Amino acid sequence: MAAGARGLARGSADGTAGTVGRAGAVPWRRVATGDDAVAVAERGALGTSARVVVWPPGNLGLACAAADDVLAGLDRQASRFRPDSELSWLHAAGGGTFLLSDGLAEAVGVALAAARWTGGLTDPTVGDALVSLGYDRDFAAIGEDGGIAAATGGDGTPPGAAVAAPGWQLVRLDGPLLRIPPGIRLDLGATAKGLGSDRAVRAVLAAAGGQGGVLISLGGDIAVGGTPPRDGWPVTVAEEPGQAGQLVRLTAGAVATSSVTVRRWRRGGAEVHHIVDPRTGRPADGPWRTATVAAATCADANAASTAAIVAGAAAEDWLATAGLPARLTGHDGRVRDLNGWPGPEAGAWAPVPTAAGSHVYAAGPAMRPGTKPPGGGR
Amino acid sequence: MDPSIRDGAGRDGLRQARRMSNWTAAALIAGTGVAAVALAHQASVAAPAATGNAAAGTAPAAGNAAGAGAQAGSGPRVTHSVATTTASGVTVITTTRTVNGKTVVTRVKHAPATADD
Numbered sequence: 001m002a003a004g005a006r007g008l009a010r011g012s013a014d015g016t017a018g019t020v021g022r023a024g025a026v027p028w029r030r031v032a033t034g035d036d037a038v039a040v041a042e043r044g045a046l047g048t049s050a051r052v053v054v055w056p057p058g059n060l061g062l063a064c065a066a067a068d069d070v071l072a073g074l075d076r077q078a079s080r081f082r083p084d085s086e087l088s089w090l091h092a093a094g095g096g097t098f099l100l101s102d103g104l105a106e107a108v109g110v111a112l113a114a115a116r117w118t119g120g121l122t123d124p125t126v127g128d129a130l131v132s133l134g135y136d137r138d139f140a141a142i143g144e145d146g147g148i149a150a151a152t153g154g155d156g157t158p159p160g161a162a163v164a165a166p167g168w169q170l171v172r173l174d175g176p177l178l179r180i181p182p183g184i185r186l187d188l189g190a191t192a193k194g195l196g197s198d199r200a201v202r203a204v205l206a207a208a209g210g211q212g213g214v215l216i217s218l219g220g221d222i223a224v225g226g227t228p229p230r231d232g233w234p235v236t237v238a239e240e241p242g243q244a245g246q247l248v249r250l251t252a253g254a255v256a257t258s259s260v261t262v263r264r265w266r267r268g269g270a271e272v273h274h275i276v277d278p279r280t281g282r283p284a285d286g287p288w289r290t291a292t293v294a295a296a297t298c299a300d301a302n303a304a305s306t307a308a309i310v311a312g313a314a315a316e317d318w319l320a321t322a323g324l325p326a327r328l329t330g331h332d333g334r335v336r337d338l339n340g341w342p343g344p345e346a347g348a349w350a351p352v353p354t355a356a357g358s359h360v361y362a363a364g365p366a367m368r369p370g371t372k373p374p375g376g377g378r
Numbered sequence: 379m380d381p382s383i384r385d386g387a388g389r390d391g392l393r394q395a396r397r398m399s400n401w402t403a404a405a406l407i408a409g410t411g412v413a414a415v416a417l418a419h420q421a422s423v424a425a426p427a428a429t430g431n432a433a434a435g436t437a438p439a440a441g442n443a444a445g446a447g448a449q450a451g452s453g454p455r456v457t458h459s460v461a462t463t464t465a466s467g468v469t470v471i472t473t474t475r476t477v478n479g480k481t482v483v484t485r486v487k488h489a490p491a492t493a494d495d
Binding site: 217245 | 456458461
């Protein structure tokens with residue numbers, strides 16, 4: 001608890017008023033949910049929104065501070081949009097062998113493990129394909145004034161042809177040592193938010209000395225830890241923020257949603273979105289517009305929900321093989337509840353079953369405290 | 379030695395041994411009961427933490443049993459939704475056009491109601 005409380009800026013001693021979090025970081029805003037038994041705070045982070053929910057409510061200050069550290073670290077390590085991030089440093093170096101920080105090594109390891117698990121439905125070498133589609137900067141950082149933002153294509157070229165991912169097999173990670181061929185640009189978007197939620201849950205629990213429970217949502221990808229509320233954490237499942245949705249309860253593990261209904265833009269006369277099929281380099285065009293998946297960890301759920309969108313017509317079979325409860329929504333609005341995901345007959349607040357075992361962490365590198373990062377980021 | 383005395387001593391010894399045996403049995407029964415209560419208490423305290431921590435470790439899934447979602451926590455009762463799982467909460471509408479021979483992109487950000495930056 002002492003580590004988490006260091007440098008806190010609080011509105012009151014118990015963190016129940018004003019802003020909370022690490023001094024100097026983006027302040028968290030308290031959110032009223034109707035329950036005094038938990039404390040909720042929210043702020044923008046990583047181009048989307050982050051939410052911390054804790055009990056006992058007095059843990060909010062230290063929880064936000066712990067989450068601040070995780071979010072800042074992940075941004076420094078793995079952001080494709082920050083020129084001073086460790087990942088950008090790798091890209092600028094143009095291929096070779098690199099000694100990664102522990103944090104980026106874990107992030108790349110999780111992304112590669114997810115690619116292996118999903119059979120390439122997610123692939124961290126999809127970076128160039130995204131840039132080719134015009135997704136060359138942080139969505140939250142562009143067009144603030146609604147005006148002309150930038151020339152297209154990242155390199156100033158007009159909209160280009162689709163670029164298939166070179167393939168995750170070309171990237172080798174041995175502990176903190178990364179070997180990457182020249183010309184490959186990594187994008188960890190299929191796992192990074194989930195990884196961030198998992199890390200934040202771990203950090204909050206450590207800061208709280210294992211006391212109470214915590215829920216972290218990063219862009220709608222939710223992980224929970226500690227002791228859950230009675231009957232679990234009440235969570236809404238929706239396609240877009242602000243929409244009414246299904247009400248479920250989450251006791252353990254995580255749930256994540258991927259959708260092609262947001263982060264859309266027009267490119268070369270065609271409307272595109274940010275979920276790219278690595279096999280073609282084009283936006284995924286399957287029958288499902290939104291996939292919500294429950295898994296043992298948020299990185300697993302994040303990867304699986306993205307993979308389900310990319311898998312298209314094969315999504316149901318893939319999710320069944322993976323044994324993951326899921327809810328798929330088609331472009332025509334039809335909903336499919338799979339593998340134990342509570343259907344309409346279960347009523348509101350039905351529990352979401354959690355799958356056993358992680359497919360993305362076991363293959364990741366062990367954390368090695370003290371390893372020096374190559375680009376100063378950690 | 380007088381046989382009656384010898385008999386009396388034998389009966390006393392037998393009674394003493396029987397008393398000792400009874401006390402030993404009572405102590406064993408009581409000890410077993412205390413141990414059982416202690417073990418049951420430890421199990422009830424440890425169970426929720428093991429379930430809830432499953433998402434938090436470096437290999438977080440190891441202790442996370444299938445169907446854990448159906449288990450009840452021992453935390454407070456929470457009756458309102460505290461978070462929404464949804465697509466990432468920023469929508470950008472981008473249009474491409476040509477100005478003086480250069481392709482430019484106009485991007486308009488629509489942040490979700492919950493985002494503050």
